[in-house]
Amino acid sequence: MKQYIIRRLLQMIPTLIGISIIIFAISAMVPGDYITARANPNMSIEKQEQLRAIYGLDKPDYQRYFIWAGNMLKGNFGDSMQHKQPVTTVINTYVWNSFIMGIFALFFSWFIAMITGIFSAKFQYSFFDKVVTLLVFICMSLPSFFIGLLLIKFLALDLKLFPVGGMSTSGLNATGWTYFTDVLKHSFLPIMVLTMLSTGSLTRYFRTSMLEVIRQDYIRTARAKGLKERTVIFKHAFRNAMIPAITLLGFELPGLFGGAMILEQIFAWPGIGHIYLNSISMRDYPFMLGFTIFLAMLTLVGNLLADVLYGIADPRIRLK
Amino acid sequence: MSADVMPITENKNTKKAKAVDTPWKTAFRRFTRNKLAVIGFIMIVFMFILCFLGPVFSPHNLFDYSLKNKNLAPNSMYWLGTDKLGRDILLRMMLAGRISLLVGFVATFIAVMIGATLGALAGFYGKIIDTIIMRVADIFMALPLLPILIILGAVLSDLKVDPSSRIYYLMVIIGVLNWTTLARLVRGQILTLREQEFMQATEALGLKDGRKIFKHLLPNTIPVIIVTATLSVAGAILTESALSFLGVGVVPPTPSWGNMISAANNLIDFRKRPWLWIPPGMCILITSVAINLIGDGLRDALDPKTKK
16 A cells, blocks of 8 residues: 555656646746736836846746746745745635635535435435436536526525625624624535535435445345344445545545635635636736646645545455 | 357347347437436527527627617517617527537537547557556646636737637637546547457458557447537536636627626626526526436436446
8 A cells, every 4th residue: 555655656746747847838828927917007117127037037938947846846836926925825825715615515515415315326216316316417517607696696685695705794803703603604605506516416426326236235135134224225335335435535635725716706705716816817927836736736636545545445446 | 159040040030020229229219218318408409599590580680789778678679688788688698609509519529539539549559658648648637627728718818819719719728628538438448449359350351550440449439439528518618608707718799608697797787687697697507407418318328338
């Protein structure tokens, strides 16, 4: 196992190099830079050149790549131009807001998907199963921004059930319980949409995996020896159906820390995705590049985690 | 070898009764038996007719700017109301649908072409070619898709790409970034197909590699390709609409469902004039639900092994 993990980690190096080249090349294609994006007409050409030299924007692209990549190896992602702080600090400041949204959505979607998945497999082809199937398809096909907008319009603006956006009421200097409930109210809608988006495919996954297990001989044996149906389903079948699903937990990693860009934008949630979208329009390269690499690393680690978890959960699988 | 003889005699007996079903016929029958899939199919046909034939019957014109008729709520003359320039929303929505559907289908076509070819090459040649192609696929898979697409969209805006040719760039970009899933699936299939007897036959016949791959191996992977392609059309349409909503996909004056929804960025339009952005949003939702239903029906019909 240890050997396997080490080998996989080593394999990540060329992949990361490839990713960094692609991402850097794309960003180098963007005409204009942070200085022009800020478009200050009062700034003289010389002053602009001076600033470029300070930020290192005057060097040719390939040199900038090596400087950037070399710094990253030392753990230095550079300074965000827009926030005037190291990229890692900016990420650390905002990523937790995204994490709050992500972790709750993860919890709810897994919970709902498990319950509905089990029951629609248990009562396959029943009315309940058919309704679930249809809902699953709708969830899988939701354009996130449109659903977000619809909910804001009807639930927040028209019915005034929830605040329109943001993470807390501005100007509210509350602490403790009041602050907590305030954030709770603000986070309800975005978490709901995020949950809806991921519940669809998860439910399908649990259903299929449950259907496979239910047909196994040991389930028949369990029934034959007179166990309660509840024990058969939840203890014998469900546990085995969970094994392949554990892999999915690894794939959730980038979603937890990567932020839901479009949803955060719509709900004005101060998460990392929101900041990232702004950085693109501000041409804040160091942050743009640094965070994209961060996302790619999360994906790679997530994939590794998925494989390792699979090996741990199912001893029949040997990782080589 | 009685097992070889058996089917032939059986075939003779049944031939009079009914013609032997081809796999396609069986698949078609299975597909039509799936109610949800058929509903999806009807929905998508409806969307196509609406978008491609609808505008012909519209009494309005996209260039009918009239300030007198601006921001009208839905009425008998303008079924879905008008926008701030007095243009008919229904007509714009149908024309936007052409663009959105086109982008979705063409982008998927590009992704399928790249994915199937590279997957087949990797699976057929193995060794170093396989390693290189799959390594590149790994890189593409780890790329955060949406951020990259947004950055590329911003690049297109900065390069001052003409709005009318922008959709072609968009198709290519979405297509090129989506080839990996299919490449992996096709490669997997080819790996097993390669070892089968009919491939030994092609070897004995002295066929060239190109012919082996494109005439004998790839046709056997068509079920997988069709299913994956169908499902990824929905993904491509959703991607395009999200990008256009953010202003980095299809940009006005070319209408697309996504950029029509960006009317919601204006608070007054968002609150008081829902007819501006709800109809195109519903179109996206209906289209992608329909495509997903069809894709699932096709999976059940074409790939009996995965049948529940």
